Amino acid sequence: VLNENPAVNKKTRDRILKIIQEYNYKPNEIARSLALKHTRLLGLIVKDISNPLYGKISMGVEQICNQYGYSLIIGNTHKDWEREVTNIAVLERRRVDGLIIFPLQKHVNTDHIAALKKNDFPFILLAEIPGIKADLVRAEDESGAFQATTHLIRSGCRRVAYLKGPSIAMASDRRLRAYKKALTNAGLQYDDDYVLDGGWRIEDGYQAGKALCKSHKPLPDGIFCYNDSVAIGLLRALVEGGKRIPEDVAIVGFDDAGMGGYLETALTSVRQPAVEIGRKAAELLLRRIKNKNLPFKKIFLKTELIVRETCGAKAKGCVPVQKE
């Protein structure tokens, strides 16, 4: 009756429905899951849900979950390997039907996720792991990074720097390569000293800015940042150091998931289609759950340069470069 079997006639149907009402019956999904051998539960493993990028990704996943009657359980790893391992183990024992994982990527033991693969457990990666072939969805950040630094150059910057992300993030390496390429492309000299140590948190960017202000090296006149958080921290430190943004130094961030657009000097940034990443990942996972033998699929989503004020382009009438 509950499962809308068409082979029950209206009379009994109504009768049962009334009894259900009367006794305030709530079907037990646990027992159902046990019998059915699936839970309609998905797991999402991210570093930190309070990062707006992951927040938006999770919204996308949630949308698809709602649509297909799945529930979502989120695990934060806080960039900690142990937690990644235990989080995955816990979700596996709880018999989630599949996992979406934003993994730690470099200098790290990845046996736990290799095991997932060996056991044919359905999962989607949100970032590549060296040596592991699996479904993947991520933003095509190379072109975004290229666009961003080229845009900085076109806006008149001659000493453009890159503020690095965390060392375990392959995305930071990719963006660094794209940054170099854009420099070369524009006939500018690459200079190691202009690759700045950063991180992923606002505080990391702030520290980088402080260091910059103290340095004797000529200040960069343009900085492309690993993400918006470090960009915002950097901006604040530079302002504290008496620099004017964008006149003294232009800044562009990455992600455009937070509130950068509402800063006093609105942040120019490369937008990642975060919600869409979440949606695509969830859809791909659902497909993988249905059919474990599908060939692996890699989905790359386009990024978009959102020109605002920190790059100084508006003032100078510069048009953003369209594509690599």
Next chain:
Amino acid sequence: VLNENPAVNKKTRDRILKIIQEYNYKPNEIARSLALKHTRLLGLIVKDISNPLYGKISMGVEQICNQYGYSLIIGNTHKDWEREVTNIAVLERRRVDGLIIFPLQKHVNTDHIAALKKNDFPFILLAEIPGIKADLVRAEDESGAFQATTHLIRSGCRRVAYLKGPSIAMASDRRLRAYKKALTNAGLQYDDDYVLDGGWRIEDGYQAGKALCKSHKPLPDGIFCYNDSVAIGLLRALVEGGKRIPEDVAIVGFDDAGMGGYLETALTSVRQPAVEIGRKAAELLLRRIKNKNLPFKKIFLKTELIVRETCGAKAKGCVPVQKE
């Protein structure tokens, strides 16, 4: 063996452990839950996890969950009543052991949560619901709001406004009352026109700021805001309108969960102990799960005024008011 029963001797124990290894056995939590009649799952219902305040609260809940071997499943309601109802229903059917709910509060049917109570289902509220007695933990925002507006007045503001939150939020009403009280206390005239329509999102604050710039009424010289998001949107709109912060208008926000401290003009704000709220709520819920007959408990956590730059106090050497 798995459950660490002390009554099995080391030999068999080791033997079993080896077999477990060999077969790569993973205990099925679903079956376990069915037999045990509990799931060690908690549910958290919030409006929008990408709001940093809820992000931090969820981190607190997560901490306690980890500590006690629980998992957490989060449901976003997006301020939508239907979603609140269905989210709660879904989690109930999945047999979570308990729920932490940040509910819609006013002008809204609350039968679903009254039913929870009637069925003795363990849950904790993160905001009062009129007519429902239940466990509760929230920040003591009256005193925070009082402190904030008093601080504005002490910093020299004479036309201080309140930028309202969403109409369904009782917290906004409380803060409005505290604001009025602070005005009266300081011998200032309360003026309806200085209670501004806002909301909870950055965009709401931005709109309010735009409206303010167009108004013929004398601009307030100080604005106490429902939360940091609206404060940031407001600040941006005011800056766009050519106002100087804090010289023309001073601003103080509420929550201090996001990156307000890193704005070019760092945001003065009333800090809510968000992580602690999450922790306390989870602990209280666990206690409630263990014993359904405990008397209801209401926990109020202290707020703290974090003085930075948007209130203009630092410049004027003003010391924040300590307590109500």
Next chain:
DNA sequence: CTGAAAGCGCTAACAA
């Protein structure tokens, strides 16, 4: 079309 019975993987109570 409806009712009865077996089984999903575990725990708890009991017997050996």
Next chain:
DNA sequence: TTGTTAGCGCTTTCAG
């Protein structure tokens, strides 16, 4: 100390 069995609430299969 160990092995056996009933039962958690559902789905599925198979008779009526």
